[in-house]
Amino acid sequence: MTRLRLGLVILAALALAALAAPLLRHWVAADPFEPDLFARYEPPSATHPLGADELGRDILLRLFYGARVSLIVGLAAALAASALGTALGMWAAWRGGWVDAVLMRLADGLLALPALPLLVLLAAVDPAKLGLPRGEAWTDMLRIIVILVVFGWVGVARLARAATLSVLATDYVRAARALGVTEARLLRRHVLPGIAAPVAVATSLAVAGAILAESVLSFLGLGIQPPAPSWGNMLANAQEAVFAAPMAAVWPGLAILLAVAGCGLVADGIARRRTD
Amino acid sequence: MRLVLARLPQIAITLVLLSLAAWLAIGLMPGDPASLALMSDPKLTAEDIARLRALHGLDQPLMERYLAWALGLLRGEFGYSRLFAQPALAVLWPALRSTLVLVGLAVVIAAVAGVALGALAALRPRAGRLVDALALLAQATPSFWLGILLIILFAVTLGWLPAGGLPNEDQPAWMFLILPVATIAFGQMAAYARHAAAALTDTLRQPWIRSARARGAPESRVLWRHALPNAGVPLLTLLALDAGSLVSGALVTETVFARPGMGKLLFDAVMGNDYNLALLALLLVALVTMLATLAADVAQHWLDPRLEDGSRG
Numbered sequence: 001m002t003r004l005r006l007g008l009v010i011l012a013a014l015a016l017a018a019l020a021a022p023l024l025r026h027w028v029a030a031d032p033f034e035p036d037l038f039a040r041y042e043p044p045s046a047t048h049p050l051g052a053d054e055l056g057r058d059i060l061l062r063l064f065y066g067a068r069v070s071l072i073v074g075l076a077a078a079l080a081a082s083a084l085g086t087a088l089g090m091w092a093a094w095r096g097g098w099v100d101a102v103l104m105r106l107a108d109g110l111l112a113l114p115a116l117p118l119l120v121l122l123a124a125v126d127p128a129k130l131g132l133p134r135g136e137a138w139t140d141m142l143r144i145i146v147i148l149v150v151f152g153w154v155g156v157a158r159l160a161r162a163a164t165l166s167v168l169a170t171d172y173v174r175a176a177r178a179l180g181v182t183e184a185r186l187l188r189r190h191v192l193p194g195i196a197a198p199v200a201v202a203t204s205l206a207v208a209g210a211i212l213a214e215s216v217l218s219f220l221g222l223g224i225q226p227p228a229p230s231w232g233n234m235l236a237n238a239q240e241a242v243f244a245a246p247m248a249a250v251w252p253g254l255a256i257l258l259a260v261a262g263c264g265l266v267a268d269g270i271a272r273r274r275t276d
Numbered sequence: 277m278r279l280v281l282a283r284l285p286q287i288a289i290t291l292v293l294l295s296l297a298a299w300l301a302i303g304l305m306p307g308d309p310a311s312l313a314l315m316s317d318p319k320l321t322a323e324d325i326a327r328l329r330a331l332h333g334l335d336q337p338l339m340e341r342y343l344a345w346a347l348g349l350l351r352g353e354f355g356y357s358r359l360f361a362q363p364a365l366a367v368l369w370p371a372l373r374s375t376l377v378l379v380g381l382a383v384v385i386a387a388v389a390g391v392a393l394g395a396l397a398a399l400r401p402r403a404g405r406l407v408d409a410l411a412l413l414a415q416a417t418p419s420f421w422l423g424i425l426l427i428i429l430f431a432v433t434l435g436w437l438p439a440g441g442l443p444n445e446d447q448p449a450w451m452f453l454i455l456p457v458a459t460i461a462f463g464q465m466a467a468y469a470r471h472a473a474a475a476l477t478d479t480l481r482q483p484w485i486r487s488a489r490a491r492g493a494p495e496s497r498v499l500w501r502h503a504l505p506n507a508g509v510p511l512l513t514l515l516a517l518d519a520g521s522l523v524s525g526a527l528v529t530e531t532v533f534a535r536p537g538m539g540k541l542l543f544d545a546v547m548g549n550d551y552n553l554a555l556l557a558l559l560l561v562a563l564v565t566m567l568a569t570l571a572a573d574v575a576q577h578w579l580d581p582r583l584e585d586g587s588r589g
Contacts, residue, residue, distance in 0.1 A: 109290050112569065114524030114561045117542050121301055121558060124546045212418060216528055219420050220543065239424050239532070242439075246428045253421030261416035268412075 004269025007204075010262035014255070018071050021064035031057070033227045044247075051247065059248060062229040063255055069230040070259060073141055074211035077148035081210075082203040084149060085156025090187060090195070092157070093164035104161070107154045115151055119213065122147045123222035140224045144217060148210050156202045163195035170194075201267045208263035215256050231256050279574060287566045291559055292346075298558050299342045302551050359550035367541065367553060368560055375530070375537035376564075379522045381453065382460035383515070389461070390468025391511070395499070397469065398476035407469055414466030419525075423459040423532035430455060440533035456533045460526065464518070471514050475507035482506070512576045519568035524561050538564075 025031070034057070044051045049060045092100040123144070167173060168191065176186055217223035218232025226233055231252040238249035320328075336344075348355070354364045393411075397404035431439035438452055479485065480503055488502050489495075527539025534540070538561055545554035 109293070112290055112562075112566050113294060114558070114565050115521060116524045116527050117539065117558050117561050118298075120527065120543055120546055121298060121554065125301055208416070215418060216420065219528070220531060221547075235421060235424065239427075242424065242428050242432050246432060249421075249424045249428060253418055253424070256418045256421065257413075257416050260418070261412060264412055264416055 002269075003265045004273065007262045007265025007267075007269055010258055011266065014067055014259055014262065015071060017064050018067035021061070021068060024061055024064050033057070033229075051245065059234075059251060062234060063231070063251055066229040066231045066234060066252065067255065069141065069224055069228065070211050070214060070232075070256070073144055073148075073214045073224075074207045074259070076141075077145045077152060077210040077214075078203055078206035080145065081149045081152030081206055082156045082199065085153035085202075086160045086195070086199050088153060089157035089160025089162075090164045090191060093161045093168065094183075094187060094191075100161075103157070107157055110151060110154045116216070119147060119151070119217060120220065120222060122150075123217050123220075140228070144214055144223055148213055152206055152210065156199060156206060159198050159202045160195055163198045164191055167191050167194035197270060201271050204263045204267040204270065208260045208267075211256065211259050211263070279577060280570065283566075283570050283573075287563070287570070290566065291562060294562055295346065295555065295559055296342065298555055299345070300338065302555065303338045354556060355552045357545070357550055357553040359545060359548040359553060364553050364556050368538075368556060371536055371538045371541040371557075372560065372564070374535060375523060375526050375539065378453065378456055378529070378535065378537060379460065379526055382457045382464060383518075383522065385457065386461040386464035387468055387511070387515070390465040391472045391504075393465070393469035394472025394474075395476055395504070397473035398480065399499075404473065407473065411466040411470045414462055417463065419459055419463050420528045420532050422462060423455070423529055426455045426459060427532075440535065452533075452535075456529050456535060459529050459532070460522070464522070467514060467518070468511065471511055472507065475510045476503060479503045479507045509576060509580045512572060512579065515572050519565070519572055521565075523564050523568065 049058075051059055088103055092103040125143075173186065173190055176190055181189075214223055214230065215232035215235070218230040219236045221233070221236060224230035224233055226237070234252040235249060238245070238252065242249055356362065357364045357367045360367045393407050397407035427439045430437045437455055440452075440455075485498060485502055488498050493502070524539065526537055527543055529535070530537040530540040531543060538557060542554060542557040542561065544550075545557055
């Protein structure tokens with residue numbers, strides 16, 4: 001219980017930071033995107049609470065704006081992957097036969113693949129060749145979300161399938177069927193609530209995974225492109241400046257750590273609540 | 277043996293599908309070799325480019341080019357790396373060795389430290405909470421950030437260890453391994469500690485442990501002789517599932533520390549439009565990944581004959 005609460009508090013604080021980014025921008029009267037070369041690597045001060053980065057931009061402000069990118073990508077990718085995974089997992093368990101076999105072989109195949117090199121390969125795909133505009137922040141985000149969903153549904157689907165199988169074998173499902181409930185209603189009213197808890201655990205872990213994956217891709221220069229800030233690309237810039245401003249490399253990583261730990265605590269909390 | 281025979285065709289099919297998918301993805305990347313030639317030599321005319329495209333078959337449909345390339349692979353023609361101007365294999369082998377050394381060392385250290393922490397957590401509930409918190413922290417720490425922090429501390433501030441790269445002749449190689457190995461091992465250790473604690477706690481509740489204690493076996497013998505070997509099977513499962521992601525996950529650590537391993541090679545090849553090398557590196561990493569998983573599965577069946585063929589246990 002306390003874990004769940006702690007995790008939710010951390011995530012709520014980060015979400016608040018993401019929402020409050022424009023307020024902070026107004027308050028510190030700085031621009032998160034425009035370089036100010038006179039303020040390069042400025043140490044923490046009243047105007048720049050965490051100092052300024054290699055282009056003289058306020059680090060705290062960029063962290064707040066980065067929270068928007070990281071949380072939106074993480075939540076959107078994980079929720080989409082979880083919805084897709086739940087649907088496919090339930091379908092595989094309910095339908096059985098070749099649908100089950102094909103879906104699970106596909107899942108096994110995707111799990112066997114080296115995820116990160118594939119992400120790198122896919123992230124290097126030129127959006128212009130797919131007819132999408134290039135270099136806009138939202139296309140970067142959309143591309144990462146799509147890539148993460150392609151790989152992310154697998155874990156949820158396997159869990160949802162296993163949980164659905166065990167629910168379908170219960171007496172109350174047999175009773176409902178005997179009473180003449182339609183299959184659609186059976187899945188919606190009896191199976192879905194029954195598998196909600198494991199799916200919730202898998203989803204919160206998926207949010208953590210998506211936030212981490214986005215930061216890795218952005219760190220490698222394949223995710224969110226500057227000047228739009230993301231915790232990952234802030235770290236990439238900071239690594240090049242470890243000699244000039246070592247502290248600039250600490251904050252974005254700390255933000256990622258908090259977000260991932262928050263999701264982990266929530267997942268742990270839900271899982272424990274179930275067993276208690 | 278049956279397990280190996282059943283898995284090999286699966287591995288082959290996965291590799292074929294992966295190579296096809298990767299080929300299509302590369303077709304969607306910016307720039308082809310002819311336009312790269314144009315970039316390096318502005319005196320080339322449009323006719324020259326068209327001739328180059330025809331010469332190298334770049335005007336052929338994507339699928340025909342894929343078939344030609346795949347047949348070449350089967351004949352043992354692995355082609356060249358554009359980026360390194362060497363045969364692709366000459367670039368791949370040293371990189372693979374470097375990655376296996378890095379990951380192998382990290383896994384051994386992580387497993388030993390993780391099992392020790394896990395045992396501590398299982399035997400002393402008070403320490404268990406601490407180990408739990410540490411595991412949560414370690415799992416939430418992004419590895420590239422940890423790498424940067426280690427560089428800041430040990431290379432920039434203290435100056436004890438190199439920040440990355442490869443040693444010269446007069447520098448010992450192990451100094452360049454410490455920070456990357458520590459980076460990978462720290463994150464891994466957490467997972468091992470958690471699973472070792474869970475498996476040990478579970479094993480210590482089994483009836484044979486009670487009877488061992490009832491016979492008067494000393495606690496150390498109960499732990500080493502009875503509990504740990506039985507708790508080892510789920511740990512091996514974890515290792516089996518991890519082996520692959522570790523080899524490919526080394527990409528980030530290798531990039532942070534500028535170590536020329538498989539991950540960095542693949543990343544540089546993708547970034548440098550060295551498509552042949554990128555494809556071969558991806559397939560090699562996938563192959564190593566699947567073979568490592570298979571090896572761990574075989575070891576697991578050998579340790580625990582109760583497992584049925586084909587199940588992950």
